[in-house]
Amino acid sequence: MVALRVAVAGASGKVGREVVTALLREPDLQLVGGIGRRSAGQDIGEVAGAGRIGIPIDRDVRQLLQRTPVDVLVDFTEAQAALAHAFACVDAGVHLVVGTTGMSRAELEDLETRCRQRGVGAVVSPNFAVGALLMMRLAAIVAPYMPRCEIVEMHHDAKLDAPSGTALRTAALIAQARGQGDDDRPAVPIHSVRLPGLVAHQAVIFGLEGQTLTIRHDSTSRRSYVPGVLLAVRRVTELRGVHSLEEILFGAPPAGAGGAGLTPRPYPA
Structure with a gap:
């Protein structure tokens, strides 16, 4: 080999x-x-x-x-x-x-x-975290059934870009799943947090009358x-x-x- x-x-x-x-x-x-x-x-x-x-x-x-x-x-x-x-x-x-x-x-x-x-x-x-990709894929599955959602992404304070690439990718997948096209604007609101002590974390929060559904991934180590x-x-x-x-x-x-x-x-x- x-x-x-x-x-x-x-x-x-x-x-x-x-x-x-x-x-x-x-x-x-x-x-x-x-x-x-x-x-x-x-x-x-x-x-x-x-x-x-x-x-x-x-x-x-x-x-x-x-x-x-x-x-x-x-x-x-x-x-x-x-x-x-x-x-x-x-x-x-x-x-x-x-x-x-x-x-x-x-x-x-x-x-x-x-x-x-x-x-x-x-x-x-x-x-490149497999769990994060599963989180994004699950968000795309839920998106057509729950039309309102927001993304909260949290990273270490040395991260240069905000929103994160993961949050932007998630928003694009949600838009595609809803048949909204794939343009340069985030499909859903994204909230970025940069603090010491964090590594990489994201929650996609869906809401309907009387209920919410949260899909969350946490990388606690690189x-x-x-x-x-x-x-x-x-x-x-x-x-x-x-x-x-x-x-x-x-x-x-x-x-x-x-x-x-x-x-x-x-x-x-």
Whole structure:
């Protein structure tokens, strides 16, 4: 078995360190490098708390690609850096798994075009926690039957974007399930909370006369993202163009979701 060569952008970040540690445990995946401006030159294993493994963190994606062959880049950085990483990787024929949020719809469509032209696959998802994707899918099932709802999303105080990509994706799925189309405006009100002590939490609250229904997901550790990331890494080389983790997990839209496809884009602007 030939192991997939994987690098991590944002290797010294909170999610990046979890991904690095997980990759070191997988026999079919080979960690070959990482990107981190502030941690450049440091050993990626030591940064992740896994001990020295002799692989330095590179300052930028081009330095990484010049130093070692890469099959898949996992990116948990920030929107503009992730886009630059993605374009450089597509040009080099490297597949992508992107958990960074905040990219615009136009930027994602540009990435889709480039991936198709180069025969490269990308999995772009606002959330790699399987439970969060189930929460969004269940919200789409409920939406046609309970026409009023609001979203409350709560994250750590260092999160750059608000509303979160998960909340925007949930709103888009609810709109599609109700046959309302897929535009750039959130389909339902979204309330964003940013506080220390939080990780990632979202509740979709539906209301009808005399009753409410709440669908809630809580990530209490960034380890919750790891199984979804590893699944995407293993599948992305089979894909062409930009896809979502929803497509890999669920395929077709759920029954009762209004007939509209639930995964035309990874997430809206």
